[in-house]
Amino acid sequence: MIAVKQLFKSFGNHNVIQDMSFSIEEGAIVGLIGPNGSGKTTLIRLMNGIIASSSGGINIAGFSPNDNGNDIRSISGTMTENAGLYEHMTGRDNLNFFSSLYNNISQARIDELIQLFHLEPFIDRKVGTYSTGMKKRLDLAKVLLNRPKILFLDEPTNGLDPDGIRLVLSYLKQLNQQEKTTILICSHVLEQLETVCNRYIFIENGSKIEEGTRQELERKYLHEIHLKIKGVFPNVIKTSFQLVPN
Template identity: 40%
Template sequence: MAEVVLSVNGLKKAIGGKPIIHDITFDVFAGEVFGFLGPNGAGKTTTIRMLVGLASADGGSIRIGGVSLQDDFPRAIARVGCIVENPELYKFMTGRENLEHFARMSGGISAERIEEIVRFVDLSHAIDEKVKTYSLGMRQRLGIAQALLHNPSLLILDEPTNGLDPAGIRELRQFIRRLAEEEGLAVFISSHLLSEIEMMCDRVAIINKGRVISVGLVQELMEQFADQVEWTLPASHIAAGMDVLNHQPYVVDVWQTAEDRLKCRMDVERVGDANRALVRANIPVLGIARKTVTLEDLFLTLTEGGDRSGT
């Protein structure tokens, strides 16, 4: 069993007497990329600010490497590297000067460690150039290098792909996967980009309106909603078709996605049985299609942010 690097239990926060974070609980393990997924305004950044001590919690506990953040802040936060929103860098200084400045503030960071981390983030070719000449992707990597200098066991990134082009997003995704797989780091990433969480993360917590509504392996969460089948029927037969499908014991959860379409979850090996049941009820079947479920479908279903059309 991997080490629990970050443990959050029953976290609560109110602003102006209004509760905005409700009983948030999850664990993050060493060597995994953990996604914190929710729409803008869901409470992601507020939660992160509590995780790093920029805001106080009104209830619950945060433990980093087994150390309580509330009871022993210096020892707990020493195990954390973090970029909240955008990396704070001095653009008039070189990349190396930025890292050396941070190293002096942190203390105990050698020149050898700086060189090691520069190579790791693949900035050797530009480290002695001024940061104002860096692309956004290079600035993100320099910010991550700064966050990694003191050998943390937990890296927290708030919306790290914001503003990056597709090539920069892919590069950052590969780099983050390498941090977890090769360095054994626990990486906590908040995002509203469903596709990136799906491609980057091992597990995900889905948050909406300040509440965690689901936590699990990305693949397992998606499998809960797998094997969707779409039925195209004459619009006049939709209600009868829904009734027939609902009465089949192997069919789970039938819903209408268009005037002439129904969708349900079922074992696809039983599609023939369902088709025969519809035909026996004199319901013409105009089309049958298996639909692949994405994390976006799951997110919309769990947050009730839309229908479950899977389109």
């Protein structure tokens, strides 16, 4: 579904993406993990065809972003960190407006997404009055209007409280199970994605530093746990456990 091979992207003399290679199977949920400024957003823009790569190759469902950006965007949905919504319009008006950009979005699809994301209580209010969590849910509904085969999500849980994080991630897991949507989630917080992702790609300074499933990474890096217990007594009990891979 997604293949990135020896990808480079530079802005002037600054290398933002360096020799990046990975692949994502159809129907997978993959976490792209890295600190702020590591190149996650740039990578999504490259895969969308919003910006062109300097060298290397990207294949998205048989299309090259450099040559077929419109084709890729027609089968994908992208959610940026800041919701691309019109705040002076109601939630419903936003969905109606964005659905008009496609040829075949029915009112039934809009109503289905309103129900899926529990938007009914505030869908007819202006988006400027929404909380961060409400905006995230409406933005997710927006990017799902055309039933995309691929979702690119840039920090979808940023600014949410713990309940909001669980709610958004549960929607994504449900969507993946029901429609087999391939999902790439960018985040700088690994622990938030542990319940939804089946694979992880770690990047830093524009380079891939590791990838694998949780089990693969644990077998490779997690060999010993050190446990310290401190009570009312001055002494500290130290113990350790050796992990034996299955």
